[in-house]
Amino acid sequence: MREYLAVLMIAWVTTYLVTGPVREGAIRFGAVTAVRARDVHSTPTPRLGGAGMYIGFLIAVFAASKMPMMQTWVFQGTKTVPALLIGSSLLIVIGIIDDRWGVDAVIKLAGQTLAASIMVLMGVQLTWISIPGMGIVSLEPNLAVTFSVLLIVGMINAVNFVDGLDGLAAGMVAIAASCFFVYAYRLQHGYDISTIVPAAMVSVILVGMCLGFLCHNWSPARIFMGDSGSMMLGMMLAVITILAFGQIDPDQLKFAAGSQSTATYKAVPVFLPLVLPFCAVALPLADTVMAVVRRTRAGRSPFSADAEHMHHRLLQIGHSKRRAVLIMYFWSALISFTVVMFSVSSQSRPIVLGAMGFALIGLIGLLLPRMRRHLDDRAGRVPVLKLRGRHAAREETAEERQLAHTGSGLDNTRPPQS
Numbered sequence: 009m010r011e012y013l014a015v016l017m018i019a020w021v022t023t024y025l026v027t028g029p030v031r032e033g034a035i036r037f038g039a040v041t042a043v044r045a046r047d048v049h050s051t052p053t054p055r056l057g058g059a060g061m062y063i064g065f066l067i068a069v070f071a072a073s074k075m076p077m078m079q080t081w082v083f084q085g086t087k088t089v090p091a092l093l094i095g096s097s098l099l100i101v102i103g104i105i106d107d108r109w110g111v112d113a114v115i116k117l118a119g120q121t122l123a124a125s126i127m128v129l130m131g132v133q134l135t136w137i138s139i140p141g142m143g144i145v146s147l148e149p150n151l152a153v154t155f156s157v158l159l160i161v162g163m164i165n166a167v168n169f170v171d172g173l174d175g176l177a178a179g180m181v182a183i184a185a186s187c188f189f190v191y192a193y194r195l196q197h198g199y200d201i202s203t204i205v206p207a208a209m210v211s212v213i214l215v216g217m218c219l220g221f222l223c224h225n226w227s228p229a230r231i232f233m234g235d236s237g238s239m240m241l242g243m244m245l246a247v248i249t250i251l252a253f254g255q256i257d258p259d260q261l262k263f264a265a266g267s268q269s270t271a272t273y274k275a276v277p278v279f280l281p282l283v284l285p286f287c288a289v290a291l292p293l294a295d296t297v298m299a300v301v302r303r304t305r306a307g308r309s310p311f312s313a314d315a316e317h318m319h320h321r322l323l324q325i326g327h328s329k330r331r332a333v334l335i336m337y338f339w340s341a342l343i344s345f346t347v348v349m350f351s352v353s354s355q356s357r358p359i360v361l362g363a364m365g366f367a368l369i370g371l372i373g374l375l376l377p378r379m380r381r382h383l384d385d386r387a388g389r390v391p392v393l394k395l396r397g398r399h400a401a402r403e404e405t406a407e408e409r410q411l412a413h414t415g416s417g418l419d420n421t422r423p424p425q426s
Contacts, residue, residue, distance in 0.1 A: 011075045012193070012212045018071045019216025023064030027224045030060040031231040039108045041232055053229060055107040058237025060224075061217045062100050065240075068213045069093070081205035088206045091130040092247060096240050098123040099164075103236025113309060117161070120239065124160035127247070128153050134253050160246040166296045167242035168235060172317050174227035176333050180291070180340050181241045182218035185211045187287075187344040188248045194348075207251035214244050227329045287347045291318060291340055335370070342366050 034040065034054035041053050069089060072078040083089060102119040105111055111119075133156035136146045147155065171177035192208035195201045218241070224231050233241075295318045300310040322332035346362075 009193075011072075011077055012189070012208065014075070015068050015072050015078075015209065016212040016216040019064045019068035019213045020220040022067040023061050023217050023220025024223050026063045027057060027060035027221055027231060030056055030063075031224065034059075034107075034231065037108060039104075039234070041234075053232055055232045055234030056104060056236060057221055057225065057231045057233035058100060058103050058107075058235070058240055060231075061221050061233065061237050062096060062240060064217045064220055065096065065213060065244075066093075068216060072209055072213070077205065078209055081202050082209055086206065087131045088210075088247075088251065091127040091132045092210070092244070094130070095123045095127040095243055095247075098126070099239045099243055100236050103234060103239050107234040107236055116235070120161050120164050121157060123243065124157045124164075124246075125153075127160065127243075128156045132156070132247055132250055134159070134250055137253055156250060159249065160243060162296075163246035163249070164239050164242035167245065168238040169296045169299055169317065170291070171233065171238045172320065173329055173333050173336075174229035175222055175225050176336055177238055177241065178218040178222050178225055178233065179333065179337050181245060182215050182222070183337060183340045184245060184344060185214040185218070185248065187348050188252060189215065190345075190348050192252060204252070207248050210244060210248050210251065214241070214248070217241075227333065287343045290343050291336060294318075338366075338370050342370065 031054050034056040037056070039055045041055055069092075073083050073089075098119065102111065102116060102123075106116060133152050134147060135152050167177055167181060170180060189208055189211035192204045192211060195204045196208060221233060221237070225233065299317065302316060303310050318336070322335060323329070327335065
């Protein structure tokens, strides 16, 4: 655990310290986001935050290479780190060009596919998966390559689409990476599966990068991550998913079960990677699917921008920017950590009841602006009616008095004396 914490802190501190100078460089470089109709920020803000996270990633990987456990299980006999370096470097270059001058969506997709293909050909791919009721299913080479590339490109765009509020994408990716680390650390020390160390290392580095960047990106943001950052975060999240899929030995888990009665429960982590990545980023993935369907039905490109994402709808309901971000954090953490808890505890009923309770609290918080607006409207209408009644009564009384006084004056008046 000490090595993981050290790597996390190095990624965190380095990203935090580097992002400040990167912000100044982005302003001089001209990579500044102007205020558009669909944006929620009100002042031009520099981009290229991904460059700061990339530097934090490089320093953290270098530090991890000097640690004994990381050297043994990550840097010897595997091409995971070289593939990550090549893929992230290519995406950073494409992202910087897009943040500064803009890149066509088709060209950007081609660059994402190229980076994913290089990583897959270097060995970061799904060769088999575990399916409940079917066991181990081996993938043919062509199918494995295709599925792995689609997974990486899909996750890249999922994170890219959700990057619409200050701190939203970085925080949700940090939550997802934290879930992966808890899962991987559980396998490493609970089941003695040391081949899961690469996934755990990439997870803690990703958490550190996101936390360091959030110090600059929390509302009101001083810098945006831009496409350079969102594409790299999505790529790393997909790589963690692939590593978690392919590094579990079911036979080793069966041996760790110790008895036939606990074999079913002990085998849960074999199948967990099948749902964990989608649960950890359930909201971004759902938002991505809805955005593609919405834009396609409207006759527009699936990659065209609009102001109808989930975070835009939360703002329309009446939430503030920070509250909308915290709501997205809440639901992402609730879904992902509930799934992880099933692999940690054998008692499922308390987990389900706890998740239902937190979901109820989340729904109340989600609908709170509407409820408050309704109560304010009712409270605003009642006093107005009362005031109108009192005001009308006062006007009527004053008028009657004036008429009575006027009539009395006419009765008592006499013609002037000559």
